[in-house]
Amino acid sequence: MTEHTKHTTFADIFKLFESLTSNDSRENVGAVLLDAFRLIVEHCLRSQQDDYLGCRKHDRSDDRIDYRNGYKKRAILTPAGKVDINVPQTRKSGFHPIIPTLNDGSRLNNAFRTAVAEMYLKGVSTRKVTEIVRKLFPGQTISADTVSKCAQEPDGTFDKWRNRKINPISILYLDATYIKVREAGIVRDCAVLIAVGVDSETGRRRIIGISVSLSDAEEHWSNFFKSLMARRMNRPALVVSDSHAGIRGAVAKTLTGVPWQRC
Numbered sequence: 008m009t010e011h012t013k014h015t016t017f018a019d020i021f022k023l024f025e026s027l028t029s030n031d032s033r034e035n036v037g038a039v040l041l042d043a044f045r046l047i048v049e050h051c052l053r054s055q056q057d058d059y060l061g062c063r064k065h066d067r068s069d070d071r072i073d074y075r076n077g078y079k080k081r082a083i084l085t086p087a088g089k090v091d092i093n094v095p096q097t098r099k100s101g102f103h104p105i106i107p108t109l110n111d112g113s114r115l116n117n118a119f120r121t122a123v124a125e126m127y128l129k130g131v132s133t134r135k136v137t138e139i140v141r142k143l144f145p146g147q148t149i150s151a152d153t154v155s156k157c158a159q160e161p162d163g164t165f166d167k168w169r170n171r172k173i174n175p176i177s178i179l180y181l182d183a184t185y186i187k188v189r190e191a192g193i194v195r196d197c198a199v200l201i202a203v204g205v206d207s208e209t210g211r212r213r214i215i216g217i218s219v220s221l222s223d224a225e226e227h228w229s230n231f232f233k234s235l236m237a238r239r240m241n242r243p244a245l246v247v248s249d250s251h252a253g254i255r256g257a258v259a260k261t262l263t264g265v266p267w268q269r270c
Contacts, residue, residue: 131162176204181248183223198223228257
């Protein structure tokens with residue numbers, strides 16, 4: 008591990024999530040990607056259906072050309088796994104929605120992964136959602152209402168994942184990396200604090216927490232530890248990190264008595 012590794016994109020953070028989480032767990036960040044992908048796609052498909060019918064759900068219109076007829080499941084394969092999308096149907100079967108795919112190695116896939124990682128770290132914004140929708144559905148008109156709904160639900164998904172209960176861990180690995188962030192029109196370096204826990208039952212490593220701070224000073228590490236403990240993180244048998252003064256100081260004050268080892 009390195010103390011100050013600089014990155015200019017969020018894709019590296021996302022790859023770290025995927026490499027250190029178990030594939031068979033809902034804690035896998037791939038599940039977060041799939042949920043965000045599903046929510047955004049389903050909102051856009053319903054918007055396509057509204058445009059086709061000429062009216063929104065529960066609205067009345069004399070100009071409508073067809074009627075809604077439930078949903079049909081369609082599986083889409085992505086590098087993060089399979090996701091089932093609820094595709095809206097119409098009675099006369101004249102509605103043929105545009106359904107995007109995420110192929111491994113494609114520019115769309117990389118752009119989407121990076122955008123989702125950025126939304127997780129910096130918060131969901133209408134600008135970022137608009138950017139994603141335009142890449143997933145090129146040429147489709149995006150209403151402000153659709154963008155707003157697309158932004159609200161993934162935000163809730165991220166919050167639920169951030170605040171999930173932490174299962175018992177035996178070892179806690181800590182590290183920080185730096186990324187470029189634009190704030191108030193100025194590009195600056197921000198620290199991404201990362202906690203990796205070794206599951207006491209399975210022995211697998213998984214990301215248990217991540218936080219963006221102005222630096223990796225002791226104060227920020229202490230606040231990060233407190234947020235992990237608020238999610239019921241147990242006292243690990245060992246803490247492992249580089250010899251960063253901020254980490255060691257925060258461990259001594261917040262995790263008093265827990266042995267520390269240099270990686």
